[in-house]
Structures are given as structure tokens and as C-alpha cells.
Amino acid sequence: MTYQTRNDPFANQALADALNEAIQKHGGDLFNNCGNCSHMNYPGPPVCKLFNMTPPIQTIMKGCKNYNDAKEIPF
Numbered sequence: 001m002t003y004q005t006r007n008d009p010f011a012n013q014a015l016a017d018a019l020n021e022a023i024q025k026h027g028g029d030l031f032n033n034c035g036n037c038s039h040m041n042y043p044g045p046p047v048c049k050l051f052n053m054t055p056p057i058q059t060i061m062k063g064c065k066n067y068n069d070a071k072e073i074p075f
């Protein structure tokens with residue numbers, strides 16, 4: 001089913017509220033994944049340097065408890 005929200009301010013607000021709630025619920029970890037983890041081999045093949053293997057797709061999408069923000073200043 002396709003939703004057209006461009007001209008519906010109520011639908012737009014409902015979408016914004018749902019996104020805001022999801023972001024608040026998950027805190028800052030909503031966008032944590034292997035693609036922005038400092039342990040991911042980059043550039044090169046998608047191998048987690050911590051576990052020396054390519055993570056399963058479920059982990060790639062959501063990260064794991066060992067996630068470390070690659071953009072975070074370490075001091």
C-alpha cells in the first residue's frame with residue numbers, strides 16, 4: 001500500500017510524531033549499525049575487525065553490544 005502524505009498535514013504530523021517517538025524510544029542508538037562502527041573494516045571487504053568475520057545481516061542493520069561510534073572523538 002502506498003501512502004501519499006505530501007498534501008495531508010494530518011498524515012504528515014502523524015508520521016512526524018511516529019518518527020519522533022521511535023527516536024526517543026531508542027535513544028541515540030537508532031542509527032548505530034556496522035556501517036558506522038569503528039570496528040568495521042573500511043575501506044575493504046565488510047569484515048568486523050573485532051570478531052574477524054562478516055556479521056550476519058541482522059547485526060549489520062542494528063549493530064551489536066560492542067558497537068563503537070566511528071565518528072566519536074575518543075578523548
Ligand code: SF4
Binds near residue numbers: 038039048060065066
Ligand atoms: S557493530 Fe558489532 S559486529 Fe558490527 S562492526 Fe561493530 S563490533 Fe562488529
